[in-house]
Amino acid sequence: MRGAAALLAVALLGGTGSAMAQDAAKAGASTASAEPAPKRGGTLTAIIQPEPVILTAALNSAAPTGVVTGSIFDGLVDYDSKLNPVPALATSWETSKDGRTLTLKLRPGVTWHDGKPFTSADVKWTLEEVWKKIHPRNQATFAKVISVDTPDDLTVVLHLSEPSVAILSSLNSNGAQVLPKHLYEGTDILNNPYNNKPVGTGAFVFKEWSRGNYLVLERNPNYWDKGKPYLDKVIFKVIPDAAGRAAALEKGEVQYGVLSPVPLKDAERLSKLPTLRVSTAGYEWLSPWLFADFNVERPQLKDPKVRQALAHVIDRNTISKVVWFGFAQPATSPIPSTLAAFHDAGGISYPVDLKKAEALLDEAGYKRGADGTRFSLDVDYIPYGDDFKRTAEYIKQALKRVGIEANVRTQDTAAYTKRVYGDRDFDIAITWFAAFSDPQVGVSRAYLSGAVGKNIPWTNGSGYRNPKVDAQLTAVQGEADVEKRIQIFKDFQKTVLTDLPSLPLVELKFFTVEAANLRHPAPTGDQVYGSFRDFWFEDVKAN
Template sequence: MASFSRRQFLAAASALALAAAVGPTNLQAAADGPVRGGTLSIILQPEPVTLTPVANVAQPTQVVAGNVFDGLVTYGFDLKPAPQLAESWEVAPDGLTITFHLRKGVTWHDGKPFTANDVKWSLENVWKTIHPRNKALFENVSAVEIPDDHTVVLKFSKPSLPIFSVLNGVGAPILPKHLYDGTDILNNPYNNKPVGTGPFVFKEWRKGEYLVLERNPAYWDAGKPYLDKLVFRVIPDAAARAAAIEKGEVQYAPFNPVPFRDVERLAALPNLKVETRGYEWLSPVLYFDLNVENPYLKDVRVRQAIAHAVDKAALSKVVWFGYGKPAVSPIPSTLTAFHDPSVPTYPFDPKKAEALLDEAGFRRGPDGVRFALTHDFLPYGDDYRRTGEFLKQALKRVGIEVAIRAQDSGAFIKRVYADRDFDISSSYNAAFPDPQIGVVREYWSGWLGTKTPWTNGSGYRNAQVDALIEKAAVEGDPQARAAAFRAFQQIVQRDVPTLPLLELKFFTVHAANLKGAVEQGDQVYSSLRNAWFDGPNADAPKGN
């Protein structure tokens, strides 16, 4: 195995008060710096299933959890790690030892001290075992040493280059050992009343309505957060969300909160701002999972036919209003060190699709239909439903009938990843800064049978692909890892168990007088500790 230097390693790593959604109560001049006070009202759509990103790392869970849990590090727009609970760290020249020096004086929200024991316990009991992105990344941690309460030493049997890309509060969540040790982690009641070290403290969750976090008065970063309260509002209807934002009843709304047709109009309003920064850490890719256990979809020619039947450029333009570009590979072009543009592609070609379906033995019947499938779309908003309708029309042209099935997020996760009772599902995965984190979980057979959300929904098994994934996980030479990922892309794009559709570009809508809300590359999954109102939010209803 090739050895690597420290420089290489670092380079690779590199409510009731809803009506109180008003600006600050201490209205000093903005020129004096950030202003303390106020309640920020936030769109949370859909409602999360749980509030702690342990085994469920769904988008709404992470939006909340990023405000409750700090991580060892956080990420700037350049995606380089910056200190958070770890003030500093050293990497051994061979990459087999990493030493973290923890911040002193940090407490959990219940007043207990945060120590190295919490990090050690979380790594051994969560990151290495049940966290869907981290199991492979940390499996080569052979020992965790804690020489004192504020030092954590990780010993590796083999290098793990990507880990410095996942050490924020949701990427590698640190849980309070004193509340979790000896319990059933997945069913621990604190998963839904989380206790973290972050800038905001869980207060209340009235399901179907709102969720409240309050300012942590003992936060280690003195003077922060500036806001007194965060109120996450559950508003399922897209038109109602747009109206609430326009009226100033909501001042922060991430992840494409309104229909695309409303974006241009809202961006033109003087009291609002549309922001596309803050998602750099994600690199999200929209895709279809094709259930390879289905009697039709198990034939690679059928999967390739479906790929030829979908016009990705039209999908981007018609459904996603240009907030996404056609994907070439499951590893997006934003990951330049790994992306391979030479992979097999499937240009829009309905005639080719029909020929492949004929060749597979599925000819049109007297009614023009070859066979029927069901499509389950990610229930995160109208964009995903319309993606399902686009697929329905695309496949109808080549003789495949598609029934669209809607459900809430809990039912969707159970159907696709536990019961496997689906034909085609649509979703998105964040690729993150390294494919080992967000991409390979869609293809590695080791996840099959675990019922873990957003892992190998297609049911794909390929020993050669597994070997490449496992090689990349422990390879110490960045060039050799990139080569393994290029080979991986060639195979999975030939087999197409998952069809990459678009590299998405999410947007956030927020009040123009909300400052400090977008300051880092992992912002949407980080905290709003730096956010503050520059003057009163005059358009919001007044409250206490």
């Protein structure tokens, strides 16, 4: 999905998808042709599903939180369609020749939604107290930052023990969300009331959260980007039922939905409606992949032979084409193929081979009993929609072929994350991560051992502890030589694909559904977590 306007995998859809491809092309080319002047006014109603657990992406990197808060908080940078950083709260940045100093110049005149000035002190405090201590990804991304200077209110100087090329890949509002120091300093950060009534610097101000129903954001009249936003209000509606989401879009009750908001089988039908557009553009920064975490602390899953056996049972082609309707492709590594420079499975693969799976299970001491059963496992899936549930149901059926009974369990997001990352009360957990534009940012967290059992969502769920891998993932944080860094990641892939604490399943191809009269510039590479500041309706009166 790398590129300026990644389109749907037409081949995987069996030759369909032409209408969707056309709409994606139109969406991606929206700035290429002459556009009328944006119109002020109107309310955008968007889908948010599932409902966020928290409204502060600096503390929880879950996708629903990122989708909502991208309009409340600005990032230090944004990313264009080619994932190059462009100015946002930071107007410029400079790296020293030795790569150990990064200087950011901040935008003057920016205020928090409560009227307090946004300054370098906010960035310094957030980096030291939140990114380096709490954030599930940034503990690794900013690990080499040893001190932060603020010579004036608009200058931030990061001093690093070693160069860190990944930092500039993670400075947008989702990757490194800056919190207001004056509202957080000296408080219990994780339980601060502003986590759920956020005060940001963005184009929209948080107004109301009716849990289970909707979230309301209103236009920021004091936004630094004068004249924006164009919309008066954004309403995020919680619509748990997948068919209900499709109907709401079709009827025009909602005008925007990201991260594949409707059942995959409905996407092609909706794309043919003149009132809607469907596009896969705007997800380039994510590089998402779906995987199964094996709880390596469980008796049956401690032995790598058992985990390898399970890998030989699960058909990733079937998951891609049947379970995900072609909106995915088989994954061969935890580093997705979209990160082409780093991706290398090292010749390690697990093709479907039931005989080999049976033999490995026998060797591990788990022979079939009189009833043909070897053992049973609980399978928990991230509760983000029917596609994830179908993945769990497929795995259940696949494991049954080699004598393993599986019980698929359903729970809400809060219960799921606590079960996997806190209580560790699971056998197999199915989830998806974003690798982002550098595997140090998105992949390392799934294998570093430091976060195991600390109830930090979206980190190492398998419980895998390997000093060699910890050393590799620590080494890339400060390696300035590009080729050496790539080689470390390739060696890392060979190790984890052999030990197999997690099984990569598929690389996901998310899509967005939006109203045809909704206008905005061509999607940026991180549009899914971006701001609605540039969105407007052609016919404001109709909205």
